[in-house]
Amino acid sequence: MTTTQQKLNIAPCQVIRGAPEVPSSKYFTLRYLLAASLAEGESRVYYPAESDDSEALFRGCRALGAELSWADESRQVLRVRGTGGARGIQQATHGKATTINVGNAGAVSRLLLGLGGLCSEVTFVTDHPQSLGKRPNRELLTALTQLGARCIGTGEEGCLPVTIYGGQLHGGHIEISGARSSQYLSALLFLAPLLEEALNIDVVDELKSQPLVRASLEVLREAGIRIEHDEALRHFHIAGGQSYQAREYVLPGDYPSAAALLALCAVASDPHSELRLTRLRSDDEVGTTLLGALRAMGVDLRIDGETVTLRGGRTLRGIRLDGDRVIDCIPVLVAIACFAEGESVFYNIEGLHYKESDRIDDLCAELNRAGCAVTPQRDAIVVRGRPEGIAGGVSVDGHSDHRLLMALATVALRSREGLTLSGVEHIAKSYPHYFEELQRLGVTVTAGH
Numbered sequence: 001m002t003t004t005q006q007k008l009n010i011a012p013c014q015v016i017r018g019a020p021e022v023p024s025s026k027y028f029t030l031r032y033l034l035a036a037s038l039a040e041g042e043s044r045v046y047y048p049a050e051s052d053d054s055e056a057l058f059r060g061c062r063a064l065g066a067e068l069s070w071a072d073e074s075r076q077v078l079r080v081r082g083t084g085g086a087r088g089i090q091q092a093t094h095g096k097a098t099t100i101n102v103g104n105a106g107a108v109s110r111l112l113l114g115l116g117g118l119c120s121e122v123t124f125v126t127d128h129p130q131s132l133g134k135r136p137n138r139e140l141l142t143a144l145t146q147l148g149a150r151c152i153g154t155g156e157e158g159c160l161p162v163t164i165y166g167g168q169l170h171g172g173h174i175e176i177s178g179a180r181s182s183q184y185l186s187a188l189l190f191l192a193p194l195l196e197e198a199l200n201i202d203v204v205d206e207l208k209s210q211p212l213v214r215a216s217l218e219v220l221r222e223a224g225i226r227i228e229h230d231e232a233l234r235h236f237h238i239a240g241g242q243s244y245q246a247r248e249y250v251l252p253g254d255y256p257s258a259a260a261l262l263a264l265c266a267v268a269s270d271p272h273s274e275l276r277l278t279r280l281r282s283d284d285e286v287g288t289t290l291l292g293a294l295r296a297m298g299v300d301l302r303i304d305g306e307t308v309t310l311r312g313g314r315t316l317r318g319i320r321l322d323g324d325r326v327i328d329c330i331p332v333l334v335a336i337a338c339f340a341e342g343e344s345v346f347y348n349i350e351g352l353h354y355k356e357s358d359r360i361d362d363l364c365a366e367l368n369r370a371g372c373a374v375t376p377q378r379d380a381i382v383v384r385g386r387p388e389g390i391a392g393g394v395s396v397d398g399h400s401d402h403r404l405l406m407a408l409a410t411v412a413l414r415s416r417e418g419l420t421l422s423g424v425e426h427i428a429k430s431y432p433h434y435f436e437e438l439q440r441l442g443v444t445v446t447a448g449h
Contacts, residue, residue, distance in 0.1 A: 005397075005422045005423040005424075005425070006422070006423070006424050006425045006448075007395070007420055007421065007422045007424065007447070007448030007449065008420070008421050008424045008435060008445055008446070008447065008448050009418055009419075009420050009421075009445070009446045009447070009448045010408075010409050010412035010413070010418055010419050010420075010421060010438070010443065010444075010445055011412070011418040011443065011444035011445070011446075012392070012412070012413060012414070012415055012416065012417070012418055013268065013413045013442055013443045013444065014268060014269045014270040014273075014413075015268060015270040015272055015273050015312075015442055016264050016265040016268040016273045016274075016275060016312060016413075016441050016442055016443070017272070017273060017274055017275070017441065017442060018275060018276075018440055018441040018442070019275070019276040019277070019278070020261055020275075020277070020437050020440065020441065021278075021279075022253035022254060022257055022258045022261065022277050022278070022279055022280065023049055023050065023051070023253070023254045023257045023430070023431055024047045024048060024049040024050075024251035024252070024253065024254060025049065025251055025252050025253060025254040025255070026049050026051065026053060026054075026107075026254055026256070026257075026430055027107075027212060027215050027254075027286075028215065028219065028249075028251055028252060029045070029048045029049040029054060029057070029251055030053075030057055030107055030108060030111065031111075031186075031190075031215060031216055031219040032045050032048075032219055032249040032251065033045055033048065033057055033058075033061060033078070033080065034057075034061070034111060034115075034190055035190075035219055035220065035222070035223035035244055035247070035249075036066070036080035036082055036223075036244075036246070036247070036249065037061040037064065037066035037068075037080055037082050037083060038066075038082055038083060038085060038115075038190070038194065038223075038244040039080075039082035039084070039223065039243075039244035039245055039246045039247070040082055040084035040085065040088075040243060040244070040245075040246065041081070041082065041246035042079055042080065042081050042082075042246055043079075043080045043082065043246045043247050043248065043249065044071065044077055044078070044079055044080070044248045044249070045077070045078040045080060045249045045251070046076065046077050046078075046248070046249065046250045046251060047076055047077075047250065047251040048078050048251060049251065049254065049430075050075070050432060051428060051429060051430045051431065051432060052103055052104065052105070052428045052429045052430075052432075053103065053104075053105040053107075053108055053429055053430060055103065056101070056102050056103035056104075056105040056108050056109075057105065057108045059100060059101060059102075060100045060102060060108060060112045061080070063092075063093075063098055063099075063100045063122075064083060064089050064092060064093065064112075064115060064118075064119070065083040065088050065089050065091065065092025065093070066080055066081065066082055066083055067079075067080070067081040068080055068081075082244065082246065084243075085194050085243055085244065086118050086194040086195075089115065089118045089119060090118060090119070090120070090167055093118075093119040093120060093121075093122060094120055095120070096121075097121045097122075097123065098119055098121065098122040098123070099122070099123045099124075099125060100112060100116075100122060100123070100124050100125070101125050101126065101127060102124055102125070102126055102132065102160070103126065103127065103128065103132070104126065104127075104128040104131050104132045104356060104400075104426075104429055105132070105429070106132055106135055106183070106355070106356070107183050107186075109124060109126070109132060109135075109137075109160065110137065110140060110181070110183035110184060110186070110187050111183065111186060111187045111190060112124065113137060113140055113141070113144070113162065113164070113187060114140065114144070114187030114188055114190055114191040115187075115190065115191055116144075116149075116162075116164040116166060117144045117147060117148075117149040117164060117166035117169050117191060118166055118167065118169065118191070118194065119164065119166050119167060120165065120166065120167045121163065121164070121165050122163070122164050122166075123161055123162070123163040123164075124160055124161060124162045124163075124164075125160060125161045126160045126161070128356075128400070129160075130400070131356045131357070131400050131401075132160060132356070133154075133159055133160050134159060135159065135160075135354055135355075136157035136158060136159060136180065136354065137153055137157070137158040137159065137160070137162060137184075138153070138156070138157045138158040139176060139177045139180070139181075139184050140158070140176070140183075140184040140187055140188075141153050141158040141162065141164075142158075143174050143175075143176050143184070143188060144164065144166070144169075146172075146174050147169045147170060147171075147172070147174065147195075147199075148166070148168055148169045148170050149164050149165060149166040149169060150164070150165040150166075151163070151164050151165075152164075169191075169195055170195065170196070170197055171192075171195045171196070171197025171198050171199040171240050172197065172199065172200070173199075173200040173201075173202070174188070174199070174200075174201055174202075175201075175202045175203075175204050176188060176201060176202075176203060176204070177203075177204055177205045178203045178204075178205055178206060178207030178208055179205035179206055179207075179208065180208065180351060180354060181208060181209070181351065181354070182207060182208050182209040182210065182212050182213045183212075185201070185203060185207070185213055185216075186212065186213060186216040188201055189201075189213075189216050189217070189220060189227065189236070189238070190216070190220070192227075192236075192238035192240075193220075193225045193226075193227075193238055193239070193240070193241075193242035193243075193244070194240075194242070195238075195240045195241075196240050196241055197240045198237065198238065198239050198240050199236075199237075199238045199240065200235070200236065200237050200238075201235070201236040201238070202234065202235055202236075203233065203234045203235070203236075207233055207234070208324055208327070208351050209324060209325075209327055209351070210233055210324075210325070211285035211286050211289075211325055213233055214233075214285060217229070222247060222249070223244045223245055223247060224242075224243065224244060224245035224247075225238075225242055225244065226238075226239060226242065252279060252280065252281040252284065252306075253277070253278070253279035253280045253281070253306075254430075255280065255284055255286045255287040255290055255326075255329070256286070256328040256329050256403075256430075257430065257431050258277050258280055258287075258290075258308070259290055259326075259328075259329040259332050259333070260332050260406040260410070260431070260434070261275060261277060261437070262275060262277070262294065262299075262308070262310050263332040263333070263335055263336050263406070263407075263410045264409075264410055264413060264438070264441065264443075265310045265311070265312040266294065266297070266299045266310060266312060266314075266316070266336050267312070267316075267335070267336055267339050267410055267411070267413055267414050268312035268313060268413065269312070269313055269389075269414065270312065270313050271311065271312065271313030271314070272312075272313070273311065273312030273313055274309065274310070274311050274312070275309070275310045275312075275441070276307065276308075276309045277307070277308045277309075277310075278306060278307050278308075279306055280306050280307070280308050281306060282303065282305060282306060285325065286325065286326055286328075286329070289325040289326045290326050290329050290333075291303065291308065293319060293321050293326065293329075293333060294310075294336075296317075296319045296321075297316050297317060297318075297319050297336060297337070297340055297344075298314055298315055298316050298317045298340075299314060299316070299336075300312075300314050315341065315387070316336065316337075316339055316340035316341065316385070316387070317340050317341050317342060318337060318340045318341060318342035318343045318344040318383070318385055319337070319340075319344050319345075320344070320345045320347070321333070321344075321345070321346050321347070322347060322348045323346045323347065323348055323349040324348045324349065324351075327349060327351060327352065328403065330346055330349055330352060330359070330381070331359055331363055331403045331404055331406065331407035332403075332406055332407050332410055333346065334346060334363065334367070334374065334381055334383055334407060335367070335406075335407040335408075335410035335411050336410070337383040337385060338367065338372040338373075338374065338383055338385060338386060338390070338411055338414075339385060339386060339387055339389065339411075339414050340383075340385035340387065341385055341387050342385055343382065343383065343384055343385070344382070344383040344385065345380055345381075345382050345383075346380060346381045346383075347379060347380040348379060348380075349379060349380060349381065350378060350379040355401065355403070356399075356400060356401040356402070356403070356426075356429070357399035357400060357401035357404055358399075359401065359403060359404065360376045360377070360378075360380075360381055361376045362397075362399045362401070362404060363376075363381070363404055363407060364376040364381060366396040366397060366398075366399070366404065366408055367407070367408070367411060369394055369396055370390055370391075370392055370394060370396055370408065370411055370412075370415065370419055371386075371390030371391040371392060371394075371415065372386065372390055372411060373385075373386060389414045389415060389416060390411065390414060390415045390416070391415060391416055391417060392411075392412060392415025392416055392417040392418050392419050393415070393416070393417030393418065393419075394419065394420070395419070395420040395421075395422060395448075396408050396419055396420070396421060396422070397422050397423060398421055398422060398423040398424065398426055398427075399423065400423055400426045401426060402426055402427050402428075402429040402430045402431065402434075405421060405423070405424060405426065405427050405434075406427075406431075406434065408421055409421060409434075409435075409438065413443065420448040421448070422448070
């Protein structure tokens with residue numbers, strides 16, 4: 001069955017002005033909600049992210065036995081009555097085959113896969129077989145098998161659907177590769193405290209996206225979990241028999257979503273352009289790297305506590321950036337670089353091949369179609385900037401990927417004839433109101449054909 005893709009026309013725009021509300025952090029919504037779902041008693045999660053990924057997360061937590069309800073009509077405060085740990089999950093899933101639809105949420109699927117080892121039988125499915133259904137889970141399933149679960153994935157890479165027969169896990173010592181995704185390690189870190197025995201984890205190969213592992217460790221500490229590890233995040237010792245504590249969690253703003261907004265103003269050619277964003281933590285590792293990269297590109301930034309103000313109409317310059325620390329921001333940074341003077345190189349980003357789309361090859365193909373000059377490499381994207389702008393006037397495909405849609409919308413603003421984006425419904429994965437926000441900032445957005 002084929003589904004008709006929705007299309008929108010994004011017109012050129014020289015002035016971007018406003019103070020949009022930044023969506024809540026997707027990273028921390030996932031981790032706080034998992035911690036709350038594993039705790040005994042009631043937690044409250046303030047301002048959880050609103051997206052298709054969040055809905056997939058809610059489904060998964062409920063399937064494991066947590067009770068979720070909104071404390072207010074505006075859906076700003078989520079009450080979570082947790083399972084109380086492994087026993088609660090086992091009681092909720094005992095004697096029945098549980099099925100969890102994780103939608104198109106990669107991080108949600110991996111972290112829930114880890115907890116699936118506590119269930120007697122659970123199957124994880126996706127209704128996005130051409131996107132999440134192609135993402136590998138082999139390393140994580142191998143680790144769970146070593147801990148005593150029986151895992152049946154699809155194909156050699158352990159893709160979804162995946163069925164796990166667990167419930168009788170043990171501790172010990174395992175190795176996990178971090179070369180393709182840090183989500184495998186985070187999944188084990190959330191699972192390990194609930195085992196009866198201690199677990200030692202050694203990370204082999206390199207560890208991608210280290211800031212997200214540190215986010216996991218931060219949330220686990222807040223939830224009362226003790227984890228010993230070295231500074232390089234290569235060796236971990238997690239005592240067994242620990243309990244997650246009920247807490248109140250307040251979500252910060254999401255830096256990858258903020259990057260998509262800041263990019264719009266950064267490429268705006270009129271110096272009257274100004275964007276003001278709030279609720280952005282100044283100690284966020286992803287945020288620090290992102291804002292540093294923008295400054296290196298010549299963007300006019302002011303930072304005051306948790307408020308970031310950007311003024312457009314500035315001359316941009318090319319940069320060379322290790323993209324691993326801001327991996328989800330790379331598509332929009334590439335979009336900005338398309339209008340910078342000189343060449344930009346974004347390297348150490350091989351993991352982008354394994355996202356909702358191939359965020360290297362697919363992004364470059366669509367940007368080149370729009371009139372940009374970008375070259376995909378196995379581990380990098382090379383951009384030759386065109387400060388004069390691009391022609392546009394064509395249709396580009398978002399490849400069912402919210403990050404690609406944001407990057408393509410950004411370059412449309414500096415095109416002479418605008419762009420038609422197809423598959424725009426997939427923006428709901430992380431930022432459902434993104435295109436409405438563009439209109440409030442001054443961009444003309446109309447239905448495409």
